[in-house]
Amino acid sequence: EDQVTQSPEALRLQEGESSSLNCSYTVSGLRGLFWYRQDPGKGPEFLFTLYSAGEEKEKERLKATLTKKESFLHITAPKPEDSATYLCAVQAHGGSQGNLIFGKGTKLSVKP
Amino acid sequence: NAGVTQTPKFRVLKTGQSMTLLCAQDMNHEYMYWYRQDPGMGLRLIHYSVGEGTTAKGEVPDGYNVSRLKKQNFLLGLESAAPSQTSVYFCASSYQGSGREIDQPQHFGDGTRLSIL
Numbered sequence: 001e002d003q004v005t006q007s008p009e010a011l012r013l014q015e016g017e018s019s020s021l022n023c024s025y026t027v028s029g030l031r032g033l034f035w036y037r038q039d040p041g042k043g044p045e046f047l048f049t050l051y052s053a054g055e056e057k058e059k060e061r062l063k064a065t066l067t068k069k070e071s072f073l074h075i076t077a078p079k080p081e082d083s084a085t086y087l088c089a090v091q092a093h094g095g096s097q098g099n100l101i102f103g104k105g106t107k108l109s110v111k112p
Numbered sequence: 113n114a115g116v117t118q119t120p121k122f123r124v125l126k127t128g129q130s131m132t133l134l135c136a137q138d139m140n141h142e143y144m145y146w147y148r149q150d151p152g153m154g155l156r157l158i159h160y161s162v163g164e165g166t167t168a169k170g171e172v173p174d175g176y177n178v179s180r181l182k183k184q185n186f187l188l189g190l191e192s193a194a195p196s197q198t199s200v201y202f203c204a205s206s207y208q209g210s211g212r213e214i215d216q217p218q219h220f221g222d223g224t225r226l227s228i229l
Binding site for chain 1: 152
């Protein structure tokens with residue numbers, strides 16, 4: 001069964017304290033892995049797409065990486081405005097178009 | 113540029129009542145989706161559409177119906193609401209890529225918070 005597991009469930013950081021969020025996946029074949037950010041009361045906001053192992057994408061303080069079994073979202077010198085829930089989702093081979101499998105998310109809190 | 117717009121934003125229903133949630137997108141996307149998000153469960157796909165006039169079942173379709181009469185609109189209906197359908201409902205849309213990047217990111221609305229008493 002295709003599955004996505006995110007860890008930790010919650011992460012509290014001090015401003016400037018770098019860390020990483022993990023997304024482990026088990027799928028029959030990966031077509032794409034997506035990272036989203038979700039603020040309270042809002043819909044998920046797209047961050048990155050990764051298609052193959054070894055691929056990396058960066059945006060401001062965020063960097064996403066991908067291996068054959070997991071993806072990491074690295075946060076460098078986070079600021080309070082980076083506080084949000086980060087969602088990981090995968091699209092598997094054999095799945096219908098757009099049928100993403102989402103993890104439960106990591107809730108990140110950055111304190112000043 | 114509105115993106116994906118969902119109406120209403122909040123609604124309270126009584127068990128057995130019916131209602132329709134509306135999703136509209138102005139990005140000319142072919143694909144549209146309806147999800148529900150429950151605490152501790154993550155986002156789960158209810159129904160989706162790959163084009164005008166077509167719909168398909170997702171992971172949790174029971175108790176819901178959908179229609180896509182126009183490319184820009186995707187409607188989610190609850191015929192007889194049940195307390196188990198209390199949730200936050202998100203609509204999303206995406207365009208079709210090609211080749212290796214056939215799966216393009218989905219763009220989400222801000223949700224409809226639905227409570228069923």
